[in-house]
Every structure is written in structure tokens, then in C-alpha cells.
Amino acid sequence: MASKTIEIHRVGAEIFRGDDAMCKKKCVEVLEEKKTEHTFKKVKQTVSYAGEVTAFVEPGKLRKIAGVKTKELFLWLSVVEVYVDESVTAPGNKVTFKTGTGLSETFDAAAFALGE
Template identity: 45%
Template sequence: MADKEGGIVKKGHDEGLKMAVSLLEEFGLPLGLLPLADVIEVGFVRSTGYMWIQQEKKVEHYFKMISKFVSYNAEITGFVDKKRIKKLKGVKAKELMLWPPVSEITVDDPPTGKIHFKSLAGITKTFPVEAFAAGQ
């Protein structure tokens, strides 16, 4: 796949998770944003910002502070930039009985303590950044 050309790839859960967390840190995103399990591979192409994550199976995570379930597919892709992830695929947040796909995640810059999740339908939900701190 051309998107992955020139990418840095880490295989296995420990190495993959370490890389995913360091990318979140580098781009000013909350470290608990991607609660991954059984990672197979994480890759990143610095020239384009393209990131991909493969895990063994879909993961559902409950963020207690905001009482929200978020679903992470076995494959997650997106373009990471300062304080944002664009063209995100493979992440859905539960709203009532629906699971709308999340297409973009943005952290306010300058910081206001807010993070915004935009769905493909154009709906944006805003939450406190600390709800996605590591270990939440």
C-alpha cells in the first residue's frame, strides 16, 4: 500500500503500544486516547502523518469520566498532526444506541482543556481532555 511507504513499523504489542503512545505525546494528544489491546503492528509515515494500528480484535473501552463507550476496530488508520487526527477510520463512539464513526479528533490549541470528536455526519462532541488521560 502506497500510504505505508517509508513508514516506521513496530511489531508486537509492547513495541507497537510504545510507539502509539509516543506519537500521541509528540503531537500533543491525550495518552489514553488509544486504549489498545493485543497490538500486532503500529506504523507511521512522518512525511505524510499517516498512522495505522492493527490489533488482534476490536476493543471497546469505557471512559468513566464522560460515561462513554468507544469502539476501536482491529484496524485503525488516520493522519496525525499537531493536536489532531484527521481522516480517522476504525473508531466509533456510542451515542444512545448508535455507533457513529469518528472522523476527526482535535485538541484545542492554545489549550482550553477541551477535546473535540467530529463524526462523518458533521456532529461534533466536546469533552474534557483529562477524560482521555492514560489509565482512565
């Protein structure tokens, strides 16, 4: 069902592939370039990215994410939603990650800055 929904929305979506400069720019914006697994040291969280990551993008929010997992203890849980609490003014913004199991965790947004 989820893949059918993604295919329906893919028709009108911007799709970036290959070595195109715009594709590389988008990859850096969304993921750390050429990593399949990354540990965010400030929050001690390990995240795994599939070869294809899809999400519905809204201002301050990614929903129906596919292809991203986070490690909790010994389990890998799918991340299905990420959003920024915009009611808090910068630099104190918070980022909340929700998993498919209904668990969520909130962190300081600064922990996810490029180069961290």
C-alpha cells in the same frame, strides 16, 4: 477511495506490528492496551476500536481516522477527526471529536488521561 489514499501514504509511514516493544509503546500511546471497546467513565462515552486503526497525525490533531467508533444512544458512529483546542492553556484543554455524520462533541482533555 479512502483505502487507496491510505495505501499511498502507508508507503512512507512508520508501521509497528506484533510483539515488538516499540509497537506496544505506540499502542499504549494511541489506544488503551488490548481493548476493543472502552468506556470513558468521566464523559460516559463508549468507544470501539477495530483491529487496525489508521489516521493522519498532525500536532494536536488526528484526521481521516478509520477504525474508531463511538456509541451515541443506540447507534455506532465513525469518529473521523480528533483535535485538541490548544488556544486554551493546560489543564483546561478541550478535545473535540467529529463523526462522519458531521456531529461533534467537545470534552475536557483530563477525561482521557491514561488510567482514567
